[in-house]
Amino acid sequence: MSAHKPAINPFAVYDEETCEGVLSEGYKREIREAIPSEICPLDSFWCELADIVSKFHIMEKCHANQRRAVDEIKRWQKIAKLLAGAKPTDNVQGMVEIAEGKLIAYRLVVGDFEGTKNPNHEALYMWVIEDLWCQGLGQRLGVSSVGKKVPGPLIKFFAACVNPLLSKPLTATGIVTIHDRAKARRKLIQNWRAKRVKDQT
Numbered sequence: 001m002s003a004h005k006p007a008i009n010p011f012a013v014y015d016e017e018t019c020e021g022v023l024s025e026g027y028k029r030e031i032r033e034a035i036p037s038e039i040c041p042l043d044s045f046w047c048e049l050a051d052i053v054s055k056f057h058i059m060e061k062c063h064a065n066q067r068r069a070v071d072e073i074k075r076w077q078k079i080a081k082l083l084a085g086a087k088p089t090d091n092v093q094g095m096v097e098i099a100e101g102k103l104i105a106y107r108l109v110v111g112d113f114e115g116t117k118n119p120n121h122e123a124l125y126m127w128v129i130e131d132l133w134c135q136g137l138g139q140r141l142g143v144s145s146v147g148k149k150v151p152g153p154l155i156k157f158f159a160a161c162v163n164p165l166l167s168k169p170l171t172a173t174g175i176v177t178i179h180d181r182a183k184a185r186r187k188l189i190q191n192w193r194a195k196r197v198k199d200q201t
Contacts, residue, residue, distance in 0.1 A: 034160035045136040059120040
């Protein structure tokens with residue numbers, strides 16, 4: 001089931017006269033129509049969206065020069081393993097915390113340990129769900145359907161924000177999978193924070 005119309009040129013999200021920096025009215029209109037009718041987005045919401053689109057385009061342009069997140073995970077796992085066998089000191093504990101922080105950050109981007117996902121896309125998905133839907137609009141992290149075929153609010157909103165930026169549009173089923181990964185990331189963060197608190201007590 002398609003969640004949105006076919007993807008358009010990424011730069012169509014920008015105003016034709018100003019190009020990068022100002023979102024086009026057509027792109028913003030599609031998103032407004034996907035937002036629940038009782039919600040009126042603040043100016044800060046649109047500023048955040050423009051910043052997310054800009055960051056995503058920069059990341060895509062720099063993709064060829066980036067080290068894969070899955071390789072970074074392996075590197076920091078190796079460092080953490082070496083530190084685990086070292087004599088416990090304040091300096092070693094500090095390095096352990098750095099390694100754990102790096103691992104959690106890269107795992108949040110990759111979304112799993114297979115390295116099959118585009119880390120730039122994963123970052124975009126996380127920004128749209130957490131920064132725009134949950135924080136910007138004050139909505140809960142959940143998906144729903146109206147009837148059997150019509151996608152719910154989060155799916156429609158996510159598709160309106162993301163699909164114009166991608167060469168291949170996401171389906172409703174794909175967006176549900178992304179939502180499930182976002183929930184898993186939250187759980188991962190909660191567990192990591194709980195461990196940090198326990199270790200400090």
